[in-house]
Amino acid sequence: MLEHDVLVIGGGLAGLRAALEAQKSGVDVAVISKVHPVRSHSNAAQGGINAALTDRGDNWEDHAYETVKGSDYLGDQDAIEILCQEAGQAIIELEHMGVIFSRDETGHLGTRAFGGQQKARTFFVADFTGQAMLQVMYEQMIKARVRVYEEWFLTSLVIEDGECHGVVALEMITGTLQIIKAKAVIMATGGLGRLYEPTTNALICTGDGIALAYRAGAPLIDMEMVQYHPTTLKNNGVLITEAARGEGAYLLNSKGERFMEKYAPNMMELASRDVVSRAEQTEINERRDVDGCVLLDLRHLGREKIHERLSYINEVSMDFLGIDLAEAPVPVRPGMHYQMGGIKTDVNGATIVPGLYAAGECACVSVHGGNRLGANSLLDTIIFGRRSGEAAAIYSREKVDKQILESRVSQDENHLKEIMARGDNGDTPAKIRREMGVTMNDYAAVFRTTEGMGIAREKLRGLKERYQSVPVQDKGRVFNTNILFALELGFMLDCAETIVVSALERKESRGAHYMAEYPQRDDENWMKHISVKNTPGGPTLDYIPVTITQWQPQVRSY
Ligand SMILES: Cc1cc2nc3c(=O)[nH]c(=O)nc-3n(C[C@H](O)[C@H](O)[C@H](O)COP(=O)(O)OP(=O)(O)OC[C@H]3O[C@@H](n4cnc5c(N)ncnc54)[C@H](O)[C@@H]3O)c2cc1C
Numbered sequence: 001m002l003e004h005d006v007l008v009i010g011g012g013l014a015g016l017r018a019a020l021e022a023q024k025s026g027v028d029v030a031v032i033s034k035v036h037p038v039r040s041h042s043n044a045a046q047g048g049i050n051a052a053l054t055d056r057g058d059n060w061e062d063h064a065y066e067t068v069k070g071s072d073y074l075g076d077q078d079a080i081e082i083l084c085q086e087a088g089q090a091i092i093e094l095e096h097m098g099v100i101f102s103r104d105e106t107g108h109l110g111t112r113a114f115g116g117q118q119k120a121r122t123f124f125v126a127d128f129t130g131q132a133m134l135q136v137m138y139e140q141m142i143k144a145r146v147r148v149y150e151e152w153f154l155t156s157l158v159i160e161d162g163e164c165h166g167v168v169a170l171e172m173i174t175g176t177l178q179i180i181k182a183k184a185v186i187m188a189t190g191g192l193g194r195l196y197e198p199t200t201n202a203l204i205c206t207g208d209g210i211a212l213a214y215r216a217g218a219p220l221i222d223m224e225m226v227q228y229h230p231t232t233l234k235n236n237g238v239l240i241t242e243a244a245r246g247e248g249a250y251l252l253n254s255k256g257e258r259f260m261e262k263y264a265p266n267m268m269e270l271a272s273r274d275v276v277s278r279a280e281q282t283e284i285n286e287r288r289d290v291d292g293c294v295l296l297d298l299r300h301l302g303r304e305k306i307h308e309r310l311s312y313i314n315e316v317s318m319d320f321l322g323i324d325l326a327e328a329p330v331p332v333r334p335g336m337h338y339q340m341g342g343i344k345t346d347v348n349g350a351t352i353v354p355g356l357y358a359a360g361e362c363a364c365v366s367v368h369g370g371n372r373l374g375a376n377s378l379l380d381t382i383i384f385g386r387r388s389g390e391a392a393a394i395y396s397r398e399k400v401d402k403q404i405l406e407s408r409v410s411q412d413e414n415h416l417k418e419i420m421a422r423g424d425n426g427d428t429p430a431k432i433r434r435e436m437g438v439t440m441n442d443y444a445a446v447f448r449t450t451e452g453m454g455i456a457r458e459k460l461r462g463l464k465e466r467y468q469s470v471p472v473q474d475k476g477r478v479f480n481t482n483i484l485f486a487l488e489l490g491f492m493l494d495c496a497e498t499i500v501v502s503a504l505e506r507k508e509s510r511g512a513h514y515m516a517e518y519p520q521r522d523d524e525n526w527m528k529h530i531s532v533k534n535t536p537g538g539p540t541l542d543y544i545p546v547t548i549t550q551w552q553p554q555v556r557s558y
Contacts, residue, residue, distance in 0.1 A: 014360025197437025349388025370511015
């Protein structure tokens with residue numbers, strides 16, 4: 001049986017940062033990833049990573065306050081303080097590791113403005129920051145000789161006596177299921193964007209780890225908080241980074257008005273994402289749209305700046321719409337981008353299941369609360385990746401070894417065999433997935449209603465039932481991507497259900513969650529997290545108080 005002290009699931013930034021830290025403390029560490037690590041979604045991050053460095057007159061308290069305000073006072077302030085306090089050191093460490101951050105005219109690390117923040121504190125590598133960071137983190141991991149199980153797919157967690165003792169995973173190239181025993185497991189499986197259609201997220205963002213931890217008994221929190229990014233491309237939902245607005249781009253309606261004047265007179269286009277997305281959707285709904293979109297205008301930035309700092313999005317606009325950003329505005333609209341909620345953890349990444357940790361987008365320490373600030377997510381992966389790696393290593397050192405029976409694998413084996421043995425009558429995974437994506441985008445988006453969410457819940461129930469008989473066309477075991485799609489769809493349906501039941505529960509509007517019937521924030525009744533736990537009777541909800549340290553809730557305007 002394969003065996004490690006700490007096993008990290010996920011080769012994105014959170015996973016690799018966690019693995020590096022655990023390895024540093026001398027325990028035996030391995031990483032599993034369903035794709036080659038550098039193909040993780042972290043690779044797609046464009047705009048940058050936030051940190052308040054004191055040598056430029058910035059301070060972490062301002063960053064923390066703006067993060068709290070951005071979260072619409074749902075973020076846990078103890079965790080936000082850690083995030084912002086440790087950010088400066090993390091940036092310097094990344095630079096020392098080899099991340100080639102863009103410089104300013106004086107040769108110092110350059111920063112750009114990002115939404116919801118008064119100071120320009122976003123460090124960046126042109127508009128491919130995630131790629132630059134992930135490549136460096138991967139190199140560091142090779143240097144540290146961390147073992148990687150590449151193209152291995154997690155199918156379940158091994159939980160015995162209420163504790164996590166490892167995982168069952170499918171080695172894709174052979175099609176065999178294996179147990180990997182571990183004293184501590186860190187879930188770093190990223191987001192769930194693909195349960196919406198369209199989304200800015202890569203095809204692999206299917207919420208696997210969120211669903212598997214949930215099935216294993218770990219509660220999820222803040223699941224109703226789904227971020228729609230204000231600038232995604234018409235038709236396909238590809239992201240146009242917030243850095244475009246950070247560098248000075250305007251948002252215009254069909255009348256050529258900079259409509260953000262009406263919604264956020266101070267911060268304009270750089271208000272927080274929930275605010276800008278709602279403003280755009282209002283313009284679109286009230287028919288001041290351009291073919292279902294608003295326009296993002298970069299022309300006044302000039303060709304040189306666009307090429308130097310935003311070359312990637314210029315390429316994207318050219319490739320998909322034939323638009324040269326220096327010549328014409330590009331049509332954009334709000335699109336699903338990020339899941340604020342996830343597996344509930346403490347500030348060291350620990351879940352309530354002993355031996356199970358989580359970090360990155362799949363986790364929720366609730367630093368983002370109701371709405372994440374742009375460029376705070378990469379920071380989240382690095383800070384809480386490191387902390388969970390450290391904590392898991394300590395835990396694994398103290399843990400007594402436990403025998404696991406090889407036969408534990410047969411549960412997953414039987415499940416796979418049952419899927420393979422199905423006839424061809426049911427709906428394909430692609431069909432169910434598409435219906436789920438459209439349903440979520442229709443009803444669990446920028447503006448929500450109780451009726452719409454109810455429809456979504458019913459629809460998901462039906463899809464879950466039909467899912468029980470999805471056929472798998474490829475009956476072989478070697479690199480069977482059909483099977484993976486089918487398993488991923490099951491994860492996505494579980495996640496979708498938790499989003500919808502949590503959203504139906506929250507009877508107010510806060511951050512990304514806007515309910516037409518309850519248009520105001522209601523601190524008296526709803527300044528609390530909604531947690532959702534998997535029980536035999538279905539998802540069961542509970543409340544967890546918000547941690548407040550120094551910032552009392554205030555009216556939120558930009
Ligand atoms: C287009 C785009 C641009 C973005 N830009 C920014 C930005 O500029 N700044 C910012 O702060 N944030 C940005 N974000 C958000 C940020 O990039 C992500 O939240 C973050 O990178 C997630 O990192 P992660 O390590 O948690 O997960 P990921 O990078 O998504 O990695 C997940 C890993 O888990 C593995 N995995 C998943 N399921 C399984 C399974 N079943 N078995 C085995 N392995 C599995 C995958 O193989 C992968 O290695 C952006 C997001 C997108 C989509």
